[in-house]
Amino acid sequence: MKVRIGFEIHEQLATRTKLFCTSPADYRDAEPNTNVCEICLGMPGAKPMGVNAEAVEGAVAIALMLNCEIVQEPVYILRKHYDYPDLPSGYQRTSMPIGRNGELAGVGIWEVHLEEDPGKYDPVTGKVDYNRSGVPLVEIVTAPDITSPEEARAFMRELVKVLQYSRRVRREGGTMRVDVNVSIEDGARVEIKNINSIRGLYRALKFEITRQKNLRRRGKAVRRETRAYIEEQMITRSMRTKETAEDYRYIPDPDLPPLRITPELVERIRRELPEAPHQKLARFVEQYRISRDDAWAITSEPEMADAFEQVCTQVEPARAAAFFRHIIKKTLNYHNLSFAESGIHVEDIVQVLRAISEGRLSQQAGELVMRRVVEGERAAEVLREMSRVDEQSLVSAVEQAIHQNPGAVEDYRMGKQEAINYLVGQVMRITKGRADAARALELLRERLS
Amino acid sequence: MAAEFVLEHSPEEHLARCLDRIEREDGRINAFIELNPRATEEVREAPHGKLRGMVVGVKSNINVRGLRATCASRTLENYVSPYDAVVVERLRREGAVVVGMTNMDEFACGSSGETSFFGPTRNPVAEDRIPGGSSSGSAAAVAAGFADAALGSDTGGSIRNPASHCGVVGVKPTYGLVPRHGLIDLAMSLDQIGPITRDVRTAALLLEVIAGRSREASMLNADPEPYSRRLTPDLSGVRVGFAREFEELTAPEILGVVKRSLRRLEAQGAEVVEVELPSLEKALPTYYLIVFVEFFSATRRYDGRRYGHRIEEVCGAEVLRRILLGSYISQKEYAGRYYRRALQFRSLIRRELLEALEKVDVLAGPTTPKLPHRLGEELSPLEMYAYDLLTVPANLAGIPAGVVPAGRAGGIPVGLQVHAKPLQEQLMLNVMLAAEGRE
DSSP: OOEEEEEEEEEEBOOSBOSSSOSBSOOTTSOTTOSOOTTTTTOTTOOOBSOOHHHHHHHHHHHHHTTOEEOOSOBOEEEEEOOOTTOTTSEEEEEOOSEEEEEETTEEEEEEEEEEOOOEEETTTTEEEGGGTTOEEEEEEEOSOBOSHHHHHHHHHHHHHHHHHHTOBOSSSSOOEEEEEEEETTOOOEEEEEEOSHHHHHHHHHHHHHHHHHHHHTTOOOOOEEEEEETTTTEEEEEEEGGGOOOOOOEEOTTSOOBOOOHHHHHHHHHTOOOOHHHHHHHHHHHHOOOHHHHHHHTTSHHHHHHHHHHTTTSOHHHHHHIIIIIIHHHHHHHTOOHHHHTOOHHHHHHHHHHHHTTSSOHHHHHHHHHHHHTTOOHHHHHHHHTSOOHHHHHHHHHHHHHHOHHHHHHHHTTOTTHHHHHHHHHHHHTTTOSOHHHHHHHHHHHHO | OOOSOOOSSOHHHHHHHHHHHHHHHHHHHOOEEEEOTTHHHHHHHOOOSTTTTOEEEEETTBOOTTSBOOTTSGGGTTOBOSSOOHHHHHHHHTTOEEEEEEOOSGGGOOSSSOOOTTOOOOOSSSTTBOOOSSSHHHHHHHHTTSOSEEEEEESSSTTHHHHHHHTOEEEEOOTTTSOOTTBOOSOTTTOEEEEEESSHHHHHHHHHHHOSOOSBTTOOSOOOOOHHHHOOOOOTTOEEEEEHHHHHHSOHHHHHHHHHHHHHHHHTTOEEEEEOOTTGGGHHHHHHHHHHHHHHHHGGGOBSSSSSSBHHHHOOHHHHHHHHHHHHHTSTTTTIIIIIHHHHHHHHHHHHHHHHHHHSSEEEEESOSSOOOBTTOOOOHHHHHGGGTTTHHHHHHTOOEEEEEEEEETTEEEEEEEEESTTOHHHHHHHHHHHHTOO
């Protein structure tokens, strides 16, 4: 039975301010209801400022990266009316399409448009935090071109990568929301809401397709309805049917003149468009002469790709690529972190790779160093500590220094305190600087007293 | 000519006199819902701007920090404004003092001042009559001498209608000239804030203070002119249009006053010519369909969660009627049939008015088709809506329109309405000044 799957994906745009006012859009570390003003609170009488230009540019850039045509006609901002505690005005503002007829990885992109995020309602306490209210969202609507949960997962991974590469969306994670449409063999379309991870998407689809197939096997029709994904139980549950579907009473917002996206603006954004993941991959293979697999691993995240290019200014690319693909990716997977979140600096990687190539560090030890870097240390310190001579070698170096410098030993014993510094220097010379100077001093004092 | 407000007494003394009059007479007139308890303090601290000492009443749908913007509804009876509307900020910066929040039709839904949750307002000039609406308290407060000026809002005549009935001056500016941020919505695409005053000069002064760019999206990129300094009653070469349709739609006693007023304009050098506005009668249904839909949208925030009451549970009959009609006609299945059609007619009416204004410099005519009814007299909704017949076209077209006292009919004031092209407030005010007949 042929399955057809389409998505509506919402992601927050990384703008400084909200969509219709100048309250800060980054609210993560803010106390509840502090990043707000009368506009994003929807207070009586408040009027929106013009649509945030940074958000418009972000949506245009994303639409271009998804190979969309940018709409030439005026783009109206609509009011979508519904009643929910997180919606301070009783309507959500959502734009008409900004981009149309795009394509990514063989899947059609129907449209890209702007929306405002509502606040956050906690049904347990009954409290609403409006810090999120008015934060700009980009919504991407795909054609129902996907035919299996596996394809859905692969497509979403690719889309997430493109969004990250656009550098227009929030990188903190956890802000993406996906609504999925599923139908089987021209049956009724079922919408699933409340999905916020790729894993959740995969599980929700697995469940929903099985549910619909079972219904049909028993000769029952699939109802046109909206269902919610219940994360904890990995199932979907009916929210409302077509008969009880809401009428949003869309009207163009009378407070907002339509947007006009000029060809000049589109051209400027197109010129400044960051490299897409597949373009970067091809360039890495070509420019650094590395394998496609290496390049694929390295370009999985734009921040990692950037770091790779910087490392390659100081280290031979083939060795850097192997290190990124095997050691760094493994370390990140182990800690379940993205490169951007990991705290790894270019300098850390360069130092570890140098130590390995100079024979001071084994590959395995290199992995241990990276693990400690991810845990918050700097590679330089870790390397210094790891390369120190052990206690036994230090003791023999101390003894050797005493034996080889009877004059200095004599001076010290006669009360000339500075002489011991000369002996420490000799220990460092014998150990090629890998001794802990403080410990050497201690050992010398013991032996000479 | 001095471009600032002039007082006979000190600002403190002047405010005290206004407050004294309010105390003696407003029990009867009911122009104010709430007085500003800090007014006396504020007048002492007021900056030395060009409105220094001006005592201003503010319509109860405009936010004044610390005072209640009730919209004369139980829905917002406990809503204390946390912020100043942009126009209020601008008044304060020039030294004006808000004396209190004026009465109005509930959520500006009315043309008589009778639908207020806080009781009807009386017409101070003809006390058995309605003052008109919806800026009933603002016009009454100015007519009664409780304040030097008031702010009103005009969606389909709500400044001009009560100004005409109460014998004062009222101006609805070009849409987008005066910031609305802080004005509680009736119909967002039509609402404008404007001044109500006793003379044209003060209206010009107030308008130049409140008008001009702000950060809200629906503003024109226009700066006000120094209207009060440039005012002149000399109308040499000015062509004044009078529409034939005005004659058919207006009561004869009003027409008589208006025509005398036109002759005064001719005496000042104007040429009066007849024009046609064939779609004038379509303006009213077009206007109300737009109002219903936009008002429905605007009231969704009064869901009972933040402001205490769910609007549908506590509002009056007229407000409820508009919400229900707005909800009905904006349904998916009807949206094309009503709201879109209304927007098409709106374009037609705008085009027709602008075309008429290509042939002449201003249009002058009556403000309302009939004189104000007696307080308490029962009118059907359609009879009530008919008051707005001649005032809604300016809102639909977004053009400026002002009302100036033209005389009386049976002791009841009648105002002359002057329309101008977008942003031609100066010419409109000049014509109003000439009609005012003061020197």
